[in-house]
Amino acid sequence: MTPMDTTAVRRRLPGSLAWHIGALALLVVVLYPVVWTIGASFKPSEDIVGALNLFPTDPITDNYHRLADGIADIPIWKFFLNSAYISVGSVIGVVISCSLTAYAFTKVRFAGRNAMFAIMIGTLLLPYHVLIIPQYVMFQKLELINTFTPLLIGKYLATDAFFVFLMVQFMRGLPKELDEAARLDGCGHLRIYWSIVMPLCRPALITSAIFTFIQAWNDFMGPLLYLNEPDKYTVSMGLRMFIDQDAVADYGGMIAMSLVALLPVLAFFLAFQRYLIDGMATSGLKG
Amino acid sequence: MTHIQTSTSGPVLDKDLAAVERSGPGRKTRPAPRPRGHRENLTGYLFMSPWIAGFLFLIAGPMVFSLYLAFTDYNLFDAPKWVGLKNFTDMFADPRWRQSVKVTSWYVVIGTPIKLAAALAVAMLLAQKRWGQSFYRAAFYAPSLIGASVSAAIVWRALFSDDAVVDRGQQLFGIDAGGWIGDPDMIIYALVGLTVWQFGAPMVIFLAGLKQVPRELYEAAEMDGAGPWRRFWSVTLPMISPVLFFNVLLETIHSFQIFGSAYIVSNGSCGPADATLVYTCYLYDQGFANSRMGFASAMAWLLLVAVGLVTAVLFWSQKRWVHYEEGAR
Numbered sequence: 001m002t003p004m005d006t007t008a009v010r011r012r013l014p015g016s017l018a019w020h021i022g023a024l025a026l027l028v029v030v031l032y033p034v035v036w037t038i039g040a041s042f043k044p045s046e047d048i049v050g051a052l053n054l055f056p057t058d059p060i061t062d063n064y065h066r067l068a069d070g071i072a073d074i075p076i077w078k079f080f081l082n083s084a085y086i087s088v089g090s091v092i093g094v095v096i097s098c099s100l101t102a103y104a105f106t107k108v109r110f111a112g113r114n115a116m117f118a119i120m121i122g123t124l125l126l127p128y129h130v131l132i133i134p135q136y137v138m139f140q141k142l143e144l145i146n147t148f149t150p151l152l153i154g155k156y157l158a159t160d161a162f163f164v165f166l167m168v169q170f171m172r173g174l175p176k177e178l179d180e181a182a183r184l185d186g187c188g189h190l191r192i193y194w195s196i197v198m199p200l201c202r203p204a205l206i207t208s209a210i211f212t213f214i215q216a217w218n219d220f221m222g223p224l225l226y227l228n229e230p231d232k233y234t235v236s237m238g239l240r241m242f243i244d245q246d247a248v249a250d251y252g253g254m255i256a257m258s259l260v261a262l263l264p265v266l267a268f269f270l271a272f273q274r275y276l277i278d279g280m281a282t283s284g285l286k287g
Numbered sequence: 288m289t290h291i292q293t294s295t296s297g298p299v300l301d302k303d304l305a306a307v308e309r310s311g312p313g314r315k316t317r318p319a320p321r322p323r324g325h326r327e328n329l330t331g332y333l334f335m336s337p338w339i340a341g342f343l344f345l346i347a348g349p350m351v352f353s354l355y356l357a358f359t360d361y362n363l364f365d366a367p368k369w370v371g372l373k374n375f376t377d378m379f380a381d382p383r384w385r386q387s388v389k390v391t392s393w394y395v396v397i398g399t400p401i402k403l404a405a406a407l408a409v410a411m412l413l414a415q416k417r418w419g420q421s422f423y424r425a426a427f428y429a430p431s432l433i434g435a436s437v438s439a440a441i442v443w444r445a446l447f448s449d450d451a452v453v454d455r456g457q458q459l460f461g462i463d464a465g466g467w468i469g470d471p472d473m474i475i476y477a478l479v480g481l482t483v484w485q486f487g488a489p490m491v492i493f494l495a496g497l498k499q500v501p502r503e504l505y506e507a508a509e510m511d512g513a514g515p516w517r518r519f520w521s522v523t524l525p526m527i528s529p530v531l532f533f534n535v536l537l538e539t540i541h542s543f544q545i546f547g548s549a550y551i552v553s554n555g556s557c558g559p560a561d562a563t564l565v566y567t568c569y570l571y572d573q574g575f576a577n578s579r580m581g582f583a584s585a586m587a588w589l590l591l592v593a594v595g596l597v598t599a600v601l602f603w604s605q606k607r608w609v610h611y612e613e614g615a616r
Contacts, residue, residue: 016417016418019412019415019417020417020418020419022412023412023413023417023423026409026412026427027423027426027427030426030427030430030484031426031429031430033430033439033442033443033446033484034429034430034433036442036446036452037442040445048445049445049448049449049450049451050450050451050455052452052455052456096337097337097338097341100334100335100337100338101334101335101337101338103334104330104331104334104335105335108327108330108331108334109327109331110327110328110329110330110331110332110335111328111331113331116335116338116339119342120338120342123342123346125540125594125595125598126346126591127540127543127544127587127590127591127594128544129544129567129570129587129590130349130350130353130587130588130590130591131345131346131349131350131353132574132587133353133356133574133580133583133584133587134348134349134350134352134353134356134584135345135349136574136575137352137356137363137580138348138349138352140363153345154341154345156337156341157337157338157340157341157342157344157345158337158338158341159338159341159342159345159346164338188330189330189334193334214432215435217436218435218436218437220436220437220546220547220550220551221546221547221571225575235437236436236437239437239438239441240437240551240555243441243551243554243555251445254441254445255441255442255445258437258438258439258441258442259438261436261437261438262433262436262438265432265433265436266429266432266433269425269429269432273425273428274421276428277424277425277428277491
């Protein structure tokens, strides 16, 4: 029950076995929807709803073939390209703008810093929904509806307070001697930021980058509000078109597309999960 | 206790808020290596300029504008017309608005505790040192990434609709309920299930907290004859209460703002019978589908007040149940 009593150190085999059986059983429950989805994507639509079997008895690839035709005359790759553009653009914006802000908060002693930090923490708790209407009105007046700008600009202006906060936490943990020495050697802040702090902050930057990518990729409300022409749609919006278009009829295509839509997220996760989980764990906890 | 990091204690948020009040992010005791001055100020503002611009143009400005809109009739095309408190009185008289408050409250009240309980239970299981630990950790975290996507909501629709997997499973037990998605009484639990499924993020934070609990405490409790249950209540829970607080705060605030999954699971209708008409769904519906931007702004401000109140109550309550341990290290 507890992080571990001395029993674990002794590694009693039966206890260990029970633990693994319990953990695996839980894992089966948790991962069931994922495995089911994979299986379902190879089933004909009629068999997806109304069948308990995980995997098809007679696997077909039709669902994937149909994806090649696109959705409502828009080729699938177009949605992926749009999503990739927004996601990668978001990552670049967040990494640059949030790290600059975090650097100022931790390494530059300027007037008003404490007040600004308090405000920044305050925005962390602000529900986004207070901003959607005025921001929409603003972007509408600026004629930026149906462009990617409203989805990207916040990332370049460090409005994702969570990432600023995460980087501040990380930068505070860096040994002070390094940048003090650099200053004595006559380095300016820009030099210290770029040559000393940024390389040392890699774990925090990577964590922020992964989170940003995945959030931007999965985002639904942003594209729903700001994009209104199908050729600008992201993968999320493409998926939604799929539902609107076929209601219940093409479950197979929908499931296959859902899975394909997740591939970049899963790939990112598998490649970087170590950073992601550690970053997650330390973000709230490091003093 | 050298193996426990000396730099860690409670969750940062509170410590930081406290630190902000006391002295701010820097350490006052350390003399500045360089005299402060205009140059340093200028550098600071230059580094901060993206954030300052973002705060003014994307947060503060819009907030002021939104507060103004909350007292107007505005449809995006005609000039806003001042109507005083009408939006707010309309709101309280509106049965759909009341429904949205009910649905959201229920979702928060049911979903958050179950999700956190699941997160804590699995974290305690994974806190034991076993072979393959990091594999389990990653696997349990995976749904947290997928969960927010349209894909997950679509899969959820497929799993919980009439005659689908969950319904078939129920039929094995002789319950023919006809699927949760079409059932106004049950669809909300399908949504709750979707959020509970994403327990990975709070789980990872719990795990980090559990690792900080000194083993001597368990040993001492055991010597005093405390059973596992007692050890959980008297050692684990108080020791991880800062982490628990952090998770409760974060998850509650998130739950209030649920949108995408409710929208997709109900196929954009927030139905059936408004059963998944969460607050933000109604806000979207009023603001963007019905062009009642003033009304929607008023709704948004009430949401802000509600979230602010809950946050304040949580911060106030933490004095009673959150223990920041000094002697533990």
